[in-house]
Amino acid sequence: MNHKSFERQVSAYVDNELSEREVKSFQAHVEGCAVCQQRVQVLRAIRASIRDAASVVLPESFVYSVQRAVRQQEQEYVIWLGPERFARNVVVALCVIVFALVAVGSYLTPQPVVGxxxxxxxxxxxxxxxxxxxxxxxxxxxxxxxxxxxx
Ligand SMILES: [Zn+2]
Structure with missing residues (x-):
């Protein structure tokens, strides 16, 4: 077996899926191959960190604290609706006033007489x-x- 075929066995070796005979020849190759040694180390590190991440246990109050945060956010949103509506009405009123002023102004300004x-x-x-x-x-x-x- 050459390096390429051992390289394909790294994952199976780390997962203990190789037969006893395959393990022996794999280990014999890895002892003399720096690339395969490094691959085994990297793969073991990745497996270990996945195992650690999966073992994180959420506290029992986690669901309740999420629900409480969502409810709080909804209340803040409702509180904000009041000022937002007021601001919108102010903007609409200002637009009406400006429009009325422009209309009155153009009505009162004398048009230049074409002579x-x-x-x-x-x-x-x-x-x-x-x-x-x-x-x-x-x-x-x-x-x-x-x-x-x-x-
Ligand atoms: Zn190798």
Whole structure:
């Protein structure tokens, strides 16, 4: 048998699953093989720590203390619901107030009147365009087109 096949037997050796003859040849190989020696040690350490972890016994009060912690958490959650609802109402009220202020503000702010000054700024107007545009208080798109075409 070579090293590879002994390496595959490490787990069975640690678990005492090898026959007497297999154990003897395995031990004979391990004495001269540092890799297999280390594998046996690592595997034994792992098995030991698993055994230790499994032997942890929970105290009898463990279930009750978990239940108590859960109940306490639920109560804190209920206590927190009150302020949370209040904060939400405050935010909604502030939103309504801001919306109302913006609406009132835009209603009260006078809209800029569209007049002929805007269309004649920077250039001299001829009389026809001036007559069309200047005769009306507010202008539509058609008025501007007519003024441009009759120029
Ligand atoms: Zn080996």
């Amino acid at each position: 002929e000054e805007r269309y004649f700024s920077g250039e001299s107007s001829d009389s026809a365009a001036h007559a069309v545009i200047g005769s009306q208080h507010e202008l539509s798109k058609d008025d501007v087109m007519i003024a441009a075409l009759t120029r």
